[in-house]
Amino acid sequence: MIFTPQIDPVIFSIGPVAVRWYSLMYIVALLIAIGLGNYRAKKPGSTWTKENVGDAAFYLFIGAVLGGRVGYAIFYGWEQVLQNPLFILGWNGHTVEWSGMSFHGGLLGTLVAALLVRKKIQKSFWQITDFFAPLLPLGLFFGRIGNFINGELWGKYTDQTWGVLFEHAPVVNGLVYRHPSQLYEAITEGLLLFIALWWYTNKPRPRCAASGLFLAGYGIARFIVEFFREPDAHLGYRLGTDWLTTGMILCIPMIVAGLGLMIYAYRNNKGQ
Numbered sequence: 001m002i003f004t005p006q007i008d009p010v011i012f013s014i015g016p017v018a019v020r021w022y023s024l025m026y027i028v029a030l031l032i033a034i035g036l037g038n039y040r041a042k043k044p045g046s047t048w049t050k051e052n053v054g055d056a057a058f059y060l061f062i063g064a065v066l067g068g069r070v071g072y073a074i075f076y077g078w079e080q081v082l083q084n085p086l087f088i089l090g091w092n093g094h095t096v097e098w099s100g101m102s103f104h105g106g107l108l109g110t111l112v113a114a115l116l117v118r119k120k121i122q123k124s125f126w127q128i129t130d131f132f133a134p135l136l137p138l139g140l141f142f143g144r145i146g147n148f149i150n151g152e153l154w155g156k157y158t159d160q161t162w163g164v165l166f167e168h169a170p171v172v173n174g175l176v177y178r179h180p181s182q183l184y185e186a187i188t189e190g191l192l193l194f195i196a197l198w199w200y201t202n203k204p205r206p207r208c209a210a211s212g213l214f215l216a217g218y219g220i221a222r223f224i225v226e227f228f229r230e231p232d233a234h235l236g237y238r239l240g241t242d243w244l245t246t247g248m249i250l251c252i253p254m255i256v257a258g259l260g261l262m263i264y265a266y267r268n269n270k271g272q
Helices: 021-041 050-075 076-083 085-089 103-121 125-132 136-150 181-198 209-227 245-266
Strands: 010-014 019-020
Touching: 010 021, 019 136, 021 050, 021 125, 050 125, 076 125, 085 136, 085 181, 103 125, 103 245, 136 181, 136 209, 136 245, 181 209, 209 245
Parallel strands: none
Antiparallel strands: 010 019
16 A cells, blocks of 8 residues: 655656646645635625735735745755855756745745735735635645655655655665655645634634634644654754754744734734
């Protein structure tokens, strides 16, 4: 029952230009977010328009991509940045390739984008984040599927029947099969978080509550999956030989901030 993914990361190539599944996942996530946002905007009592959704989605998408790259360089590749500052832009000395992205950096990028776009669409920062909070997890779902297709960000060794043999993962002590942690994340921080947030925001909630639930929900889901995920080889574990990864460290303030926002929202009971 142990299987090996046989998926070419490149969908097709035209000359030097290659269209990859991972890139396509970003586009799919954007289109779905816009579609669901437009659906919500049409509901009675909504203060959002189709134009608001499109403008905000574009800014947030750009913020996520740029923030994801910068965040990866800072959180996971700081030593490379010190040696080559242009590493932030993906320059490896020969070519430009954005082969590393960080969710936490992408999140910060979307928050900055929300601050920049709020005047353009005449919405407050929290109106934007609360509106898009239930739309973001599906983007995470497709992004993790893209990671799985690429055979990257694999999990720890396992002898379970659903273990996966990743082509580029190292073999140690005869152990070759690994947890498909990308799929664990796709299900938990993607699909399940989407269902929870979509249900939760079907009714009016206090301002900041949906944003808080997203932060706490993602942080908890990612923290748990980190127990099955192999940390970056150049970073390893922060405590001992098998405990506390960089991903866990970055999730702790998310959980605290998310729970704090929800407590604040319900205590103030400001409404949407």
